[in-house]
Amino acid sequence: MKNYLTASISESAVRHNLAALRSLIGERVKLCPVVKDDCFGHGMDVLFPVLTECADGFAVAAPQEALELRRKGCHGFILCFLSAYFDDFAVQDELVWQEITQTVMSKSALDSIRAAAVRVGKTARVHLKVDTGMGRLGVPSEQAPRLIELICETPEVELTGIYTHFATADEADRSATFRQLERFRAILPVAGKGIRIHAANSAATLDLPDTHFDMVRPGIAVYGCKPSDEIQNSVDLRPCMSVKAKLIAVKRIPAGGCSGYGLTHVYDRDSRVGVVPIGYGDGYFRNLSNKAVVRINGMDAPVRGRVSMDQMTVDVTDIPNVQVGDEVEVISSDPAAPNSVENLARLAGTIPYEITCHIGHSMRHELVE
Structure with a gap:
């Protein structure tokens, strides 16, 4: 770290941005900021108290990021986007022990999480990620119902959420996003009740209220930037x-x-x-x-x-x-x-x-x- 270079992060700007996002989603929808990669370079160490006060949970990429949040004193909901089955058993077990919600996107991920739950002696909470057209991580939407069945047949693992991720929500042409949304909606009846549904990134949170469901996962908007110049909502975001x-x-x-x-x-x-x-x-x-x-x-x-x-x-x-x-x-700023x-x-x-x-x-x- 070079002490002669300083990144000043405005607390008032972050609070303003979170309030602006709350005004878009309403009180019923949970606000879960994405804080991966050290809050997109803005510094989790300085932002943790502010975000903890204003958010309903956190989303991170890697298991180590999730565990670090627990070490900082985060006792609430944490969603880890990446499964931990390439990490050693100690990391896998700690995720279950610390009640961090892991992502399932395949049977191999489910098996890994189940084994950790057995070793720890606690039920593991998971969210299922569905690939509805992003072509990246997630179970293909047509295979999702069967994976949901497998999770529900695994007593050591509790399905508490289902989500997807949009590929083009920040573009003016939303046709691909609407196709993804249609595929996502098609599998939701299989999930049953009591499952947290979420899909919206920053772009969808700002421009597409039909994607808000039970929770939104804004990233760059939390820190005051629009994800692209094609965002239509003129909500006032303040770079921090x-x-x-x-x-x-x-x-x-x-x-x-x-x-x-x-x-x-x-x-x-x-x-x-x-x-x-x-x-x-x-x-x-x-x-x-x-x-x-x-x-x-x-x-x-x-x-x-x-x-x-x-x-x-x-x-x-x-x-x-x-x-x-x-x-x-x-x-x-x-x-x-x-x-x-x-x-x-x-x-x-x-x-x-x-x-x-x-x-x-x-x-x-x-x-x-």
């Missing part, structure tokens, strides 16, 4: 992350001079150049070279030359009185800023998820108001 660094050098480069590997930028005037201690090793994308800007003293400083592993150069010629130690706003997460994603040709997941891991996180 800003990233700060400090200038470590300021130097003059004459007209015709260059900076960075490959000498890809030639200065057309006598210039002042600042060096910022962040690079692609810290998750700041190399393909933002000569495209992005940072902000210093409230003014834009364009990234000049190639972003290297742990530093980059920015043009500070038009910013008066710049000096070593000045704060550099690498990422702004203002969605309209040129260095917002969403705009950096557009410049990099990627999605906001990838920006926050990459940049959040190498730096100190702090919770701010």
Whole structure:
């Protein structure tokens, strides 16, 4: 962790986003934020108290993430997306012992969870994941009724939920999503009563109320970003992350001079150049070279030359009185800023998820108001 790089996470923004999502789903529907990959790079350590207070449970990818939540003091519902049958028996047993809800998507997963339940002497709670068209994890929808029967015939395992995941809910054309929804609805009568049904990711939570069922699983929306530019709902989400660094050098480069590997930028005037201690090793994308800007003293400083592993150069010629130690706003929490997460994603040709997941891991996180 590099203490000279700081990701400031706004508590008020996260609370605002969760309240906005609550207003969309109503009181009956459970709100289960996805907090995998360290809250999409935003830092579980700082966000755990806020999310615990405002959410009805958590969804994670890996068994280790689920167990870490228990160690932090989460006593409520945790859904683990990935089955643990590649982990050692100690991990499999701990998931059952800690009453973490595991995902079943095959008979082999069911057998593994049952064996752990027998070893521990407790009933294992599971949710069945159904592949309705994503083509990734999950039991194919046509095979789901039989797997439901197998679970119900296994006394050591209790089926408490069924879910699916949408492939194109963040796109303007929702026809594939509606086909997935139709396939999902077709198997629900087989499940019986008392089963928690869920399907909605961030995009579906925002735009498709028919997908809310008993619970929603928003991810990037919790942290203030829309999953794509094609989301139609104009709900007010507030990005919660800003990233700060400090200038470590300021130097003059004459007209015709260059900076960075490959000498890809030639200065057309006598210039002042600042060096910022962040690079692609810290998750700041190399393909933002000569495209992005940072902000210093409230003014834009364009990234000049190639972003290297742990530093980059920015043009500070038009910013008066710049000096070593000045704060550099690498990422702004203002969605309209040129260095917002969403705009950096557009410049990099990627999605906001990838920006926050990459940049959040190498730096100190702090919770701010």
